[in-house]
Amino acid sequence: MAPAIRETSSVGWNVVSNIIGWTYFLSWSVSFYPQAILNWQRKSVQGLSIDFLYYNVLGFLCYSIFNVAFFFSETIQEQCKNHSSGNLVRANDVMFAVHAFLISSFTLGQTFIYKAKAQKLSTTATVLISIPIVGAGIGLLAVEFNGILWIDLMYYLSYVKLAISFIKYLPQVWLNYKRKSTVGWSIYNILLDFAGGALSIGQLLLDASISGDWSGVSGVRK
Known part of the structure; x- marks a missing residue:
């Protein structure tokens, strides 16, 4: 494929990625309000x-720190470049x-x-x-004494968020089972959350495919 064609194709896929990104942003953002x-x-x-509410707040606190650090911190961005982590x-x-994080805290x-x-x-x-939380504290000490890098601690927080995403609904499911009722629990939360999650993963994989760098998905440095 000619370079000009490849560049045009890449721009087109980037537009698709942006559309997916803002769609999942709206879907996930709206999902908190029905509850x-x-x-x-x-x-x-x-x-x-x-x-469930406490899990949610902790998960999104970790996720906020991760995203804010990667987007604004020059130190994190430089470590990304130095270690080939997208x-x-x-x-x-x-x-x-x-x-x-803010709306989850409000609901809590x-x-x-x-x-x-x-x-x-x-x-x-x-x-x-x-x-x-204790693990994050140990991670901060490790960064202070040069045992790990800031980017390693950020990836740790992302793994905490991932783990919480797997378990956070279990208490709600168990409560519904014991009560034999879902009264008090908004189904729109689940539907919009699922849709947003699917789109988010789709955007992540698409971006990695466009860049040809999958380290931003795996967190594994080359």
Whole structure:
């Protein structure tokens, strides 16, 4: 394929990537509001798992730090170049992550207003939340004493977010099962979250394919 044709094709795919990125941004961003609105309408969080909310806040805190660091930090960007690790973070990633953290925190805050007496953070969730926080603290010390790089700590936070994404809905599923009801839990949260996740993964893979550099997906340095 001639260079001019390849360049035109690349520009076209970049446009597609941008469209996918902003679509998933809207889908994921909107997904948080039905639950917050439902809580406000019912003046209750009965039927909503407290564990899920804490997992969500921690996950999006990690995700926000990761995206903000990769997008704004010259140190992280330089380490990306030096170690051939692709930086695929875009403006919509940063906007989504910070917005998600803020609205998740707002929804968690609703539990302190509408909270039922029986609802509290479980021992399991307390342990699972404490472990990555302690790990991040150890990572900061390792960076301070030159044991690891900042980019390594950022990838650690991304793995925490990934792990939380796998487990965060389990407490809600278990609560629904015990109550034999989904009253108090917005189905639109799940539908929009799933759609946004699929589009996000699609954009990540497309960007890696366009650049020919898959290290931004795997986190494995060449």
